[in-house]
Amino acid sequence: MSADLRNIAIIAHVDHGKTTLVDQLFRQSGTFRDNQRVEERAMDSNDLEKERGITILAKPTSIVWEGLRINIVDTPGHADFGAEVERILSMVDGVILLVDSAEGAMPQTKFVTGKALALGLKPIVVVNKIDRPDGRADEVLDEIFDLFVSLDANDEQLDFPTLYASGRNGYASEDIEARSGDLTPMFNLIRDHVPSPGLDEDAPFSFLATLLDRDNFMGRVLTGRVQSGTIKVNDPIRALDADGKVIETGRASKLLSFRGLDRVPVEEARAGDIIALAGLEKATVSNTIADPAVTDPIAAQPIDPPTLAMRFSVNDSPYAGREGDKVTSRLIRDRLMREAEVNVAIRVTESADKDSFEVAGRGELQLGVLIETMRREGYELGISRPRVIFGEEDGQRTEPYETVVIDVDDEYSGTVVEKMQRRKADLTEMRPSGVGKTRIAFSAPSRGLIGYHGEFLSDTRGTGIMNRLFEKYGPYKGPIEGRQNGVLISNATGEAVGYALNSLEERGILFVSPQEKLYEGMIIGENAKPDDLEVNPMKSKQLTNFRSTGKDDAIRLTPPTKMTLEQAIAYIDDDEMVEVTPQNIRLRKALLDPHERKKAKRKVDA
Numbered sequence: 032m033s034a035d036l037r038n039i040a041i042i043a044h045v046d047h048g049k050t051t052l053v054d055q056l057f058r059q060s061g062t063f064r065d066n067q068r069v070e071e072r073a074m075d076s077n078d079l080e081k082e083r084g085i086t087i088l089a090k091p092t093s094i095v096w097e098g099l100r101i102n103i104v105d106t107p108g109h110a111d112f113g114a115e116v117e118r119i120l121s122m123v124d125g126v127i128l129l130v131d132s133a134e135g136a137m138p139q140t141k142f143v144t145g146k147a148l149a150l151g152l153k154p155i156v157v158v159n160k161i162d163r164p165d166g167r168a169d170e171v172l173d174e175i176f177d178l179f180v181s182l183d184a185n186d187e188q189l190d191f192p193t194l195y196a197s198g199r200n201g202y203a204s205e206d207i208e209a210r211s212g213d214l215t216p217m218f219n220l221i222r223d224h225v226p227s228p229g230l231d232e233d234a235p236f237s238f239l240a241t242l243l244d245r246d247n248f249m250g251r252v253l254t255g256r257v258q259s260g261t262i263k264v265n266d267p268i269r270a271l272d273a274d275g276k277v278i279e280t281g282r283a284s285k286l287l288s289f290r291g292l293d294r295v296p297v298e299e300a301r302a303g304d305i306i307a308l309a310g311l312e313k314a315t316v317s318n319t320i321a322d323p324a325v326t327d328p329i330a331a332q333p334i335d336p337p338t339l340a341m342r343f344s345v346n347d348s349p350y351a352g353r354e355g356d357k358v359t360s361r362l363i364r365d366r367l368m369r370e371a372e373v374n375v376a377i378r379v380t381e382s383a384d385k386d387s388f389e390v391a392g393r394g395e396l397q398l399g400v401l402i403e404t405m406r407r408e409g410y411e412l413g414i415s416r417p418r419v420i421f422g423e424e425d426g427q428r429t430e431p432y433e434t435v436v437i438d439v440d441d442e443y444s445g446t447v448v449e450k451m452q453r454r455k456a457d458l459t460e461m462r463p464s465g466v467g468k469t470r471i472a473f474s475a476p477s478r479g480l481i482g483y484h485g486e487f488l489s490d491t492r493g494t495g496i497m498n499r500l501f502e503k504y505g506p507y508k509g510p511i512e513g514r515q516n517g518v519l520i521s522n523a524t525g526e527a528v529g530y531a532l533n534s535l536e537e538r539g540i541l542f543v544s545p546q547e548k549l550y551e552g553m554i555i556g557e558n559a560k561p562d563d564l565e566v567n568p569m570k571s572k573q574l575t576n577f578r579s580t581g582k583d584d585a586i587r588l589t590p591p592t593k594m595t596l597e598q599a600i601a602y603i604d605d606d607e608m609v610e611v612t613p614q615n616i617r618l619r620k621a622l623l624d625p626h627e628r629k630k631a632k633r634k635v636d637a
Contacts, residue, residue: 344386352411538564
């Protein structure tokens with residue numbers, strides 16, 4: 032059976048085209064009928080994945096080509112979901128490294144490729160988007176070879192086969208000049224280059240849980256590869272932790288195999304198969320699920336520690352409960368605990384007052400995705416400014432650092448370097464990357480990067496690309512300057528009036544429109560000066576008995592700045608919060624009462 036099976040993962044950076052390539056593999060293998068209507072990027076099934084054009088959840092799928100079953104795992108390309116990528120690599124026997132013919136190898140590619148090479152996997156390199164006018168396939172191939180050398184690849188891994196492809200147009204070839212054809216060369220290479228699992232089907236059953244989700248009917252569903260033996264439905268099984276301790280015993284109530292985009296019930300699975308298994312209630316990712324005779328757990332990748340935390344609290348604004356139907360701490364707690372159960376990279380801690388929860392994860396995007404998902408489910412929340420999780424080594428305070436790789440137009444490189452150095456980042460590399468662009472690499476404390484992305488886009492007129500990747504815990508860098516400007520705070524509750532907003536425009540940048548519902552303590556704009564300023568956005572025009580020309584001209588307001596959820600979270604200061612509801616994202620002071628704010632400020636100053 033396993034001789035007719037290949038397990039592969041596709042590694043690529045965000046937007047290098049891996050999900051589009053998988054679509055074409057589906058079509059050309061006959062997994063989809065010619066007349067079957069399938070959405071583009073079929074593997075990105077989650078709403079947020081479709082909107083953002085990124086892969087958030089790792090998903091296995093399977094195709095059959097000329098009698099060969101190929102299990103493919105489409106992996107997230109974003110650094111915040113890196114923990115998932117590492118675990119997935121333990122399920123496969125080979126990797127396809129997909130690289131954009133213009134952008135080349137990016138930091139996330141480097142991170143995941145390093146993990147794959149360390150596990151001894153043999154890569155197939157596919158230079159994608161070969162038809163791009165700014166493509167530089169030969170240079171990119173040299174970069175990949177240098178990258179493999181720097182990652183200590185062995186001779187066998189350095190002797191990698193290469194294909195030149197266009198995932199969107201559905202062709203691959205060994206010829207760099209090819210601009211047509213199909214993906215047959217890729218199917219052949221997967222068959223000939225990737226080894227079959229070669230696992231022992233006669234040994235007792237064992238299986239390493241790699242992914243976890245929850246189903247309303249089946250309960251916990253664990254996905255992974257069968258490492259040895261055979262399992263049938265209703266066979267007795269037990270879960271072991273990393274130390275070999277038994278967590279629970281039970282039966283395999285359901286076995287599911289991947290067929291195209293569907294999970295299909297099967298009666299039996301053998302060594303090498305990637306399956307989903309139900310029947311256990313406590314087992315989680317990195318646990319070994321095995322026959323009761325097995326006592327030694329399978330070695331698993333450790334789960335990376337969280338580096339960033341936010342406080343999720345009950346919404347206590349005057350408009351609480353008007354826009355969402357899930358507002359109590361009990362509902363928020365249950366939802367966060369369900370998330371922590373499924374997403375092992377997230378850690379939830381309840382506060383002493385039971386009204387707020389500290390949620391720790393791998394980055395702003397990962398936590399932003401969780402908040403956006405909850406918001407769409409009808410939850411109302413108050414979210415604090417993100418803070419990094421400090422460590423300690425030899426009695427010294429340590430903090431997380433990130434590798435930051437920035438591609439900018441040459442004219443903006445000076446501004447970027449200056450801003451990054453203000454945020455205590457160390458410049459590690461700076462080189463021209465062609466077509467009037469510069470590539471700059473930094474080692475930066477994560478603390479300094481909170482809130483920088485919006486400023487970066489403004490500084491580079493929206494043309495800069497920033498990629499971040501967790502690097503290490505290093506020495507504490509001391510205080511880092513935060514936001515330069517104060518905010519405009521509403522001193523009353525009611526609807527914003529155009530006349531009042533018109534006179535406030537000269538004070539700074541506004542975030543609200545006329546007729547928008549505001550409340551006391553809500554942030555309605557950014558002050559042009561460093562101090563916070565309380566203002567009245569509801570002041571209406573005084574009526575008089577006299578009229579004069581020009582007095583009643585129509586008010587023309589500059590359109591307000593509207594922030595996305597991530598921008599809002601990155602913008603706020605330590606004494607501020609983001610109010611998140613299904614309909615609105617509002618910025619506010621944590622303490623709405625001005626007297627309470629003054630008292631708190633006096634305490635901090637003292």
